[in-house]
Amino acid sequence: MRDAYHDELEALTDRLVEMTRLVRSAVSRSTTALLDADLQLAESVISRDEEVNRLYAEIETSIYEVMATQQPVAVDLRTVITALRMASNLERMGDHAEHIAKVARMRHPESAIPAELRDTFVEMGAIAERLIVKTGSCIVSRDVEMAKELESDDDAMDRLHRRLFRVLLDKGWSHGIESAIDITLVGRYYERYADHAVSVARDVVYLVTGSRYPDAE
Amino acid sequence: MRDAYHDELEALTDRLVEMTRLVRSAVSRSTTALLDADLQLAESVISRDEEVNRLYAEIETSIYEVMATQQPVAVDLRTVITALRMASNLERMGDHAEHIAKVARMRHPESAIPAELRDTFVEMGAIAERLIVKTGSCIVSRDVEMAKELESDDDAMDRLHRRLFRVLLDKGWSHGIESAIDITLVGRYYERYADHAVSVARDVVYLVTGSRYPDAE
Numbered sequence: 001m002r003d004a005y006h007d008e009l010e011a012l013t014d015r016l017v018e019m020t021r022l023v024r025s026a027v028s029r030s031t032t033a034l035l036d037a038d039l040q041l042a043e044s045v046i047s048r049d050e051e052v053n054r055l056y057a058e059i060e061t062s063i064y065e066v067m068a069t070q071q072p073v074a075v076d077l078r079t080v081i082t083a084l085r086m087a088s089n090l091e092r093m094g095d096h097a098e099h100i101a102k103v104a105r106m107r108h109p110e111s112a113i114p115a116e117l118r119d120t121f122v123e124m125g126a127i128a129e130r131l132i133v134k135t136g137s138c139i140v141s142r143d144v145e146m147a148k149e150l151e152s153d154d155d156a157m158d159r160l161h162r163r164l165f166r167v168l169l170d171k172g173w174s175h176g177i178e179s180a181i182d183i184t185l186v187g188r189y190y191e192r193y194a195d196h197a198v199s200v201a202r203d204v205v206y207l208v209t210g211s212r213y214p215d216a217e
Numbered sequence: 218m219r220d221a222y223h224d225e226l227e228a229l230t231d232r233l234v235e236m237t238r239l240v241r242s243a244v245s246r247s248t249t250a251l252l253d254a255d256l257q258l259a260e261s262v263i264s265r266d267e268e269v270n271r272l273y274a275e276i277e278t279s280i281y282e283v284m285a286t287q288q289p290v291a292v293d294l295r296t297v298i299t300a301l302r303m304a305s306n307l308e309r310m311g312d313h314a315e316h317i318a319k320v321a322r323m324r325h326p327e328s329a330i331p332a333e334l335r336d337t338f339v340e341m342g343a344i345a346e347r348l349i350v351k352t353g354s355c356i357v358s359r360d361v362e363m364a365k366e367l368e369s370d371d372d373a374m375d376r377l378h379r380r381l382f383r384v385l386l387d388k389g390w391s392h393g394i395e396s397a398i399d400i401t402l403v404g405r406y407y408e409r410y411a412d413h414a415v416s417v418a419r420d421v422v423y424l425v426t427g428s429r430y431p432d433a434e
Binding site: 063072088180 | 274280281284285288289290291294295298301302305382385386390394395397398401402405429
C-alpha cells in the first residue's frame with residue numbers, strides 16, 4: 001500500500017512537470033504568434049489551452065483521491081497541498097498565453113507589437129520560457145537554491161515591463177491608444193508569468209523546508 | 218475530539234468571512250481613493266493589505282493542522298481544500314485593491330479617472346463590493362443557487378469593462394496615453410475581482426455538490 005501511495009505522489013509530480021511543458025510550448029507559440037502576426041499559431045494556443053485545463057482537473061482529482069484514501073503527513077502532506085497550488089499557478093500561466101494569443105488574433109494581419117518594441121517582447125518571451133523551464137526543474141529536483149534564483153529572473157521581467165511604459169509614454173510614440181492598450185495588457189500578462197513562476201518556486205521552498213520564510217528563521 | 222474538529226472547520230469558515238469583510242473594505246476605500254484622489258485613503262489600503270495577507274497565512278496554517286491531525290473525508294475534505302483556494306482568491310482580490318490604491322497614489326493630486334469615466338468606475342466598484350458581499354454570504358450559507366447567480370454579476374462587470382475600451386478608443390479621447398494605460402490596468406483589476414468572486418462561488422458549488430459541473434450531470 002505504501003508503495004502504491006508513493007507512486008501516486010510521483011505521478012502527481014510527473015503531471016505537474018507535464019503541465020510546465022505544455023505551458024512552455026503555449027508561451028513560446030503565443031510569443032511568436034504575437035510578434036509575427038501568425039494566426040494559425042494563435043489559434044493553436046487558444047484551442048490547446050483545454051489540454052492544460054484538463055491536466056489541472058486530473059491533478060485536482062488525484063489530489064482528492066490521495067487525501068481521501070491515504071493520510072499524508074509532514075512532507076507528503078506538503079507535497080499534495082503545494083501540488084494543488086502549483087497546478088493552479090500553471091493553469092493561470094496557460095490562460096495568460098491564451099490571452100496573448102487572442103490579442104495576436106484580434107490584430108491579425110497586423111502585428112500588435114510595433115517594431116521598436118519587438119526586441120523587448122522577444123526578451124520577455126525568452127525570460128518567461130526560461131522561468132517555466134526552471135519551474136519544472138525545481139518541481140523535480142526540489143532544489144531550494146534554484147527556486148530562490150527564480151526571484152532574480154522575476155526582477156529582469158520587471159525591468160523589461162518598466163521599459164515598455166517608458167516607450168509608451170515617450171513623446172515619439174506614434175501608434176495611438178489602441179496599440180498602447182494592447183501593449184499594456186500583453187505586458188501585464190508577461191509580468192504575471194513571472195509572478196506565477198515565483199509563486200511555484202516559493203511553494204518548492206515551503207515543500208522542502210516546511211517554512212514559508214526560511215531565511216527569516 | 219469530533220467536536221473540537223468541527224469547531225476548527227467552523228473557525229475556518231469564520232476566517233474566510235472575515236477575509237471577505239477586509240477585502241470589501243479595501244475595495245470600497247480604493248475606489249473612493251481612485252475617484253477622489255484621496256491620498257490618505259490610498260495609503261490606508263496599501264498599508265492594510267498586510268492584514269489580508271496575515272489572515273491568509275493563518276487560514277493556511279490552520280488547514281495544514283486540520284489535515285495533519287484529523288483525517289477529513291467527503292464534505293469535510295472539500296471544506297478544507299476549497300477553503301485554501303477561496304482564501305487564495307480573496308488574497309488576490311486584496312492585492313488588486315492595493316494595485317488600484319497605488320494608481321490613485323501615483324496620480325495624486327489628480328484623479329486617475331477623467332470625469333467621463335467616473336460613473337463607469339463608480340458602478341464597477343459597486344459591483345465589485347456586491348460580488349464580495351455575496352461571496353461571503355455563499356461561504357456561510359453554502360447556497361448553490363446564490364453561488365450560481367454570481368456569474369451574472371460577472372457579466373455586468375464584463376459589460377462595463379468593454380464600455381471602458383469604447384470610451385478609450387473614441388476619437389474624442391483627450392487624456393492621452395498615460396491616462397489610457399492607467400484605465401486599462403485599473404479596469405483589468407476590477408474585472409479580476411469578478412473572476413475571483415466567480416471562482417470562489419464555483420468552489421462553493423463544488424463543496425456542496427462534490428461536482429465541478431453539477432448542471433452537466
